[in-house]
Amino acid sequence: ETxxxxxxxxxxxxxxxxxxxxxxxxxxxxxxxxxKQSAKKPLELMFVYNFKEQTENNSVPSRFSPxxxxxxxxxxxxHTLQPEDSALYLCASSQEGTRVTFYEQxxxxxxxxxxx
Amino acid sequence: GxxxxxxxxxTATEGAIVQINCTYQTSGFxxxxxxxxxxxxxxxxxxxxxxxxxxxxxxxxxxxxxxxxYSYLLLKELQMKDSASYLCAVRLTGGGNKLTFGTGTxxxxxx
Numbered sequence: 001e002t003x004x005x006x007x008x009x010x011x012x013x014x015x016x017x018x019x020x021x022x023x024x025x026x027x028x029x030x031x032x033x034x035x036k037q038s039a040k041k042p043l044e045l046m047f048v049y050n051f052k053e054q055t056e057n058n059s060v061p062s063r064f065s066p067x068x069x070x071x072x073x074x075x076x077x078x079h080t081l082q083p084e085d086s087a088l089y090l091c092a093s094s095q096e097g098t099r100v101t102f103y104e105q106x107x108x109x110x111x112x113x114x115x116x
Numbered sequence: 117g118x119x120x121x122x123x124x125x126x127t128a129t130e131g132a133i134v135q136i137n138c139t140y141q142t143s144g145f146x147x148x149x150x151x152x153x154x155x156x157x158x159x160x161x162x163x164x165x166x167x168x169x170x171x172x173x174x175x176x177x178x179x180x181x182x183x184x185x186y187s188y189l190l191l192k193e194l195q196m197k198d199s200a201s202y203l204c205a206v207r208l209t210g211g212g213n214k215l216t217f218g219t220g221t222x223x224x225x226x227x
């Protein structure tokens with residue numbers, strides 16, 4: 001595997017279900033991100049992790065719960081979602097640090113989530 | 117708040133040149149990115165500008181004017197495969213690597 005992978009690619013869940021999205025990066029990066037992409041809206045940053053520590057929670061509802069067990073893996077736990085949470089959820093990674101001069105984020109292919 | 121504006125849609129002809137504009141008003145600025153996203157796929161990096169001027173990379177070029185809060189992406193010798201959404205994103209100051217994205221410009225390349 002190379003780059004950033006995400007599973008599952010598609011997920012349909014009911015409002016009472018609990019599910020998790022998984023992201024894995026094979027780039028040796030130390031920062032990982034969750035984004036939400038809805039139709040006709042900009043990519044919205046949800047969470048940022050640097051060196052496994054959460055450094056950003058962009059006012060995301062508590063029904064979304066991130067977990068970062070190590071610098072290569074990132075999860076997004078979902079419970080009691082609403083239909084308006086249906087969207088493409090993208091994971092990204094990058095290398096952070098004072099000696100880094102280029103901050104490109106590498107994206108995974110995303111999980112297409114439908115809440116029924 | 118942060119505001120990034122791009123045209124919603126553009127159409128161009130194969131072999132032509134197209135310029136996609138992006139204007140931004142943000143509370144800080146530490147670089148501007150352009151990404152390409154084909155339908156159903158991950159956004160992929162195209163270019164990065166942090167200083168004023170033009171950056172050229174093959175058929176793609178990107179320009180930045182920090183004083184005007186303005187950037188454009190120039191695509192030359194358009195190909196059908198260039199039909200995609202083009203996302204403008206500003207990296208904010210204040211530590212970390214927070215990107216604020218525009219809504220994207222859907223480019224359609226026609227014969």
